[in-house]
Amino acid sequence: MVSARKVRMGMVGGGEGAFIGHVHRQAAGLDGRIELVCGTFSRDPDNNRRTGEALGLAPPRCYGTWQDLLEGERQLPPEARVEFLTIVTPNHLHAPIAEATLRAGFHVFSEKPAALSLQEVQRLAQTLGGSDRLYGLAHTYLGYPMVWQARELVSSGALGRLRKVFVEYPQGWLSEDQAAQGNKQASWRGEPEQAGPSGCMADIGTHAFSLAEFVSGQRIQRLCATLGMHVAGRQLDDDGAMLFETAQGATGVLLASQVCAGEENALSIRLYGEKGGLEWRQEEPNSLIHRPLGEPMRVLRAGANHAWLCGEARRRLRLPAGHPEGYLEAMANLYSGFADAIRGPASLGFPGIEAGLRGMAFIEAVIASHHSDSKWTPLANIG
């Protein structure tokens, strides 16, 4: 049962036509812990106003700019003013808004990437470190219960010493020139000024990377990457793959692609150790395949096998056996963890600035490797 008073959320971005804002609002609202109290949704005043109205916001709290929002909310009494801002703008604004929000005394929940460069995210980390505010990053896939169960099986030694990690994220939606066809999502994601130095690797490669490090409990320390661009006029990578090694000596392959025609959102991870293997697929998130060496394959199911699941997995489940939970529930787990952390006592963990640091270090290493003739490029042990 949730605590009585709701945590007050504001949103930057996510006006009409901006898909991800609606997703965040649904996820934030799912557990009844969070209430949207203010926002600035679009640079287009009409869109902004319409969105605020549709969401039932009091007109004065539907601000024209994020600067106005920060200013306006600070002037409200503490018990009324917003507590955290969700940032769902194009990438290049994530870090500047997060910086200002922290400085204004509010918590931040940001879409990823945390910033456009390692340097920028390090600056943000410094600001955060000097504050007493919280920072959450929308690595949504880390909210799935069975991802936590996989991590637990690895860390508890069920696989023995880890040898192999295969992680992949194939999508097909950029097989054609979506931007030319007016797809707004595709459009800004293809422009380096707004998206940053990488396309596919920043957008989905980082999800694969963070999933691999999270579940394995190991850090990648060197990699050998190659990137691709497949549609005329495209300015950023839409595809890539890399070999890698972790600090503990496991090796593996990461691939991410947005030109795998016909694939939807097929993030998956497989890990193999001396004593068994694990497999998890995001498109069927309620199952976790465990192959103990020399025994029949087991399928751990989210709702059905409570007695076999660790506490971290169980706490992220809402429904009984056979009632599928999905992506919104995973994101809701991040929001609930964030709300818990604001109000206490904390219960569910969530990805924070360290995920942002790791992700940017990964992107920069991948790009460096792509341009290098040497086989191996180091990945800094930061974050």
Added chain:
Amino acid sequence: MVSARKVRMGMVGGGEGAFIGHVHRQAAGLDGRIELVCGTFSRDPDNNRRTGEALGLAPPRCYGTWQDLLEGERQLPPEARVEFLTIVTPNHLHAPIAEATLRAGFHVFSEKPAALSLQEVQRLAQTLGGSDRLYGLAHTYLGYPMVWQARELVSSGALGRLRKVFVEYPQGWLSEDQAAQGNKQASWRGEPEQAGPSGCMADIGTHAFSLAEFVSGQRIQRLCATLGMHVAGRQLDDDGAMLFETAQGATGVLLASQVCAGEENALSIRLYGEKGGLEWRQEEPNSLIHRPLGEPMRVLRAGANHAWLCGEARRRLRLPAGHPEGYLEAMANLYSGFADAIRGPASLGFPGIEAGLRGMAFIEAVIASHHSDSKWTPLANIG
């Protein structure tokens, strides 16, 4: 984008430990269209109070009884008072509370079954018909987008004349004596006074039945059923199966069981016509298998194949390709449809009293058939 002001919901039942109340609140809240404003959650005053507090209700609107609730809300100004009540009590209270709620001038959204007997649901239907109020019934599986897509493929003739319908709902959770082990859900469901004249068939058989009639667009007109009870001391059926025929001449099999050890919630339907077949499984709800005669099997995917989906399916989807949606989203579709119907303009349809009438007629026919030595028992064409 949703309309600005939220629809005001009250809840009867669903206190601490009553699982289904929490599920309804999550689903009702998911789309940001509905707000919980009052309730009476438990006959235990402490539980009731704690639940109300946890949900952030104003104390005066956390009532001691549903009679108090109806009385209290009627005295509030129209713009503040509750608009509809969600009834999530044990079965035997569904109809009495619904009756009183309608008479008090509020809309009703009820867990199923609508009542304990056909006679009772007919009385309720009469009350409803004499009012200008709305009635929604939680046949949650009819909220899945791909169920609507299946229905559309059948009704548009993609399968040709329908020949076969196989629908099944195996669960395993009553393989052992759950009630003896203190499972509250199992407990009242096993007592005829609270659960009604049927166990398994009323609880899940009706879901299978309504899915079959909904997707096929045909009504079952006769059936041959047999029921089972498998645990010592159990008073109601925990298992059953039937042969059936529809008014249009399709034949099929329905099975529902709660003693299929190891099964979770494996509701599924398969339909075959002159020109092809369809298959949908609730545990993987985002896929719909279509087997056109003489062509390769196709898998229609919820997010990925928008251009291939009908409007009714598309309107029930929230997420892009490969981002799984599940049970809460299906129930949220029912609530959003209900909220739309209250505030207008209506968009998403939802199951109503006719589903309640059909369901009770089904249960009574199944019980009659079970006790009959004749092969066929008619199912009345009501609802």
Added chain:
Amino acid sequence: MVSARKVRMGMVGGGEGAFIGHVHRQAAGLDGRIELVCGTFSRDPDNNRRTGEALGLAPPRCYGTWQDLLEGERQLPPEARVEFLTIVTPNHLHAPIAEATLRAGFHVFSEKPAALSLQEVQRLAQTLGGSDRLYGLAHTYLGYPMVWQARELVSSGALGRLRKVFVEYPQGWLSEDQAAQGNKQASWRGEPEQAGPSGCMADIGTHAFSLAEFVSGQRIQRLCATLGMHVAGRQLDDDGAMLFETAQGATGVLLASQVCAGEENALSIRLYGEKGGLEWRQEEPNSLIHRPLGEPMRVLRAGANHAWLCGEARRRLRLPAGHPEGYLEAMANLYSGFADAIRGPASLGFPGIEAGLRGMAFIEAVIASHHSDSKWTPLANIG
């Protein structure tokens, strides 16, 4: 390692264009235990001669009729003459040829059904009982290793007391009028004189029935069936379903249909007891799903889990983990068992006349039930 000298096989039926003969020859030859030495393949002399030549038979041993074959072979020296005949003619000839073959002193391996009526198969059983010859019946699905493993799990008590058996066999190939389109297989199968009193139930329903009795180790003692015919001009059932109970009190559903458009050969069985469930699907025959109550689902794999398989399953496997075996291998297991039984020492069991008796009793009970207004029709405890 097989024994040195090959068992000598003759074939009746299976000329050019008769598909099943070729299948039997491949299966019989697979393990290098059996050699085709004579045959009579077609009533068309040219077809007969061409087939014999193509198979490399000595011309004198390619006989014009099966009567000639029996006569001719008897005159050869014992060490050269045929040892058993495989009968792959249309159904109505199975029993007469089998009778004559046994009387002529040769063993019989027959396609199913064993005969066209219970009476006829009983006569055949009597002949067999009075001889010292062997009789094998091509219930091919009982040759799959994982079917034996399923049987072992049931009989060893892994499921506890058995409660439910669901067996089904949906095909789609008779969705249209295949006979009218010149399909020879469909043609004679649709004529009662050649096929017998039932179409679908005799052709594939018996497979489902024998699989259910074989794996459960229980006999069906009463049933309630209904049959269907779906294409104009068709004379025999192309579809049917039944409820049933076994002598030990388990209940279940059997369905078989040849008008499930788009289905291939989707024989499957599921069994549930007090302590768990099992599931096997013929189209993925190398996996057996075991759901122990309260534990994660296990997938037993044919090649990979030798230590978990019973001897009967292991002895029917040829290949290591992950190298799929299929239908021909299952039939080859029947032939190898039959060859073993002829030459000794016996190792692999195979279905015999008792399967023929059970199958015909089943068909006759199904037909009687279909025409009855009573719910239950007994199934005789013979065979």
Added chain:
Amino acid sequence: MVSARKVRMGMVGGGEGAFIGHVHRQAAGLDGRIELVCGTFSRDPDNNRRTGEALGLAPPRCYGTWQDLLEGERQLPPEARVEFLTIVTPNHLHAPIAEATLRAGFHVFSEKPAALSLQEVQRLAQTLGGSDRLYGLAHTYLGYPMVWQARELVSSGALGRLRKVFVEYPQGWLSEDQAAQGNKQASWRGEPEQAGPSGCMADIGTHAFSLAEFVSGQRIQRLCATLGMHVAGRQLDDDGAMLFETAQGATGVLLASQVCAGEENALSIRLYGEKGGLEWRQEEPNSLIHRPLGEPMRVLRAGANHAWLCGEARRRLRLPAGHPEGYLEAMANLYSGFADAIRGPASLGFPGIEAGLRGMAFIEAVIASHHSDSKWTPLANIG
């Protein structure tokens, strides 16, 4: 229908306990086209004699050495003597025996690898080129019908210009030290003198490689590989992965591993082009997934979709819809193609010396890349 007289086969290797010999004999015998007439099965005279007897060979044709075999068979009349030898010895003998066999005037069907080095296989290719004899190489996976269908879809342009190829072959059987546990297969495969310079990459990496080149119709021209060894005392790679590019500009990833604990024989390939994607998995070989861009996923099924399959796929199928075919049938397709080529007219193609050349060039490039600090290593355009 097969031609009348059988092609006469001899075998070198494959005595008792040598698993693969039995597999080859079953596959060679499956279609009734090939007859085993002689062999030398083991250096152990007892094993050799017992194997010959068990197979029903005339004692004089069960030779003590392969040199004796070649000598002995040459002295038989042409219509009796062996026509081709199947070589199933440890790797280091493949090329020497093949050379001698060709020089003796017989055809060769060899297990892979064709030789232990590129130089050796080039010498063999020269001998072959100077003869009029045939050479077949057991790249068994190229015998699967749906692999040919995949190739046809790519070459016919169904995917548009090819962009990505992901091929993988995970096994788990070397997760522990099998050789130390007395596994004979593992034993000689771990010794460089018998197995050659590579373990995993030679054993299964070459299968993945040849599948990728065969289906894509493109040649890999550069690669970046890394190998691993995971068990103490192991002398050869048991794992590896590589990035690659084809001459036509497609890129991809190949991985092969024998330490993926719990995996069986999970060879798979995925290809993506401008207009769609394909996926095939060896463990479910009768399905081919086709994802046309913007359309629902299709599953082409071996038996069920004849009208949708190319002639090359259809000619490799034996059974109707839903009757699974497996590994032995795939290998039988190679043998039948080889027999056709010997007797004519040729029908089914089979892998030959060019596959041997490509495979050895691949192995040598992978090893070179593993030891190189440069990112890319060229793969020679030979074979």
